[in-house]
Amino acid sequence: MLGVKPGDHAFLFKKADEAIAEGRAVEFWHAAEDNPETLHYFRFVNDLPLNKSHPDLRVNLLEYWQVTPKGLVRFSWVTDILIRRENAVTLMRIGRARRRIENETFNTLKNQGYHLEHNYGLGRKHLSAVFVTLMMLAFCVDQSLQLCCPLFQAVWRKLQTKRDLWERIRAMFWDFRLESIRMLYEALLYGYKRLTPIIAYNTS
Secondary structure, X not given: OEEOOOOOOHHHHHHXXXXXXXXXXXXXXXXXXXXXXXXXXXXXXXXXXXXXXXXXXXXXXXXXXXXXXXXXXXXXXXXXXOOOOOOHHHHHHHHHHHHHHHHHHHHHHHHOOOOHHHHOOOOOXXXXXXXXXHHHHHXXXXXXXXXXXXXXXXXXXXXXXXXXXXXXXXXXXXXXXXXOHHHHXXXXXXXXXXXXXXXXXXXX
């Protein structure tokens, strides 16, 4: 499911209008079960050319309007899945979920401690790409821990925000010699003794 807009895909939507005029489009609507004031309107056309440059590349177009007392919101997607009345609602939900996932992912990378915008335009040749790759690997590990590790989940609940979690982890790495990541998480979860620092005087 890929999002498309009339302004960016004029040829595709022109062909869709022709298909509508020919009676090849399927249209239907229904009211939301949990909110009768919200209407969901669908229209789809199968087997359209994606663009003028690639007329042999055929796609299926799904358009969706959500009508509420506050106004109207429109979405449209193309897919290689044959659209039918029976699967149109499911495909709409997939398309909207993908947009939400993308927005939430970028919001996390920019605003919750990964500093995506801060660091990764710097450097020569491949340095910025290396930074992005390392950041995405860290993000992948964090997502796995968030899903599967009860200890990580408990520490996150205690500290409440990812930003605070990352800052505390950085501080622990800076100040303590840690034997394992488990020791790190247990220290953050259960607390630890704050010792007086041993000054490493230089006697040379």
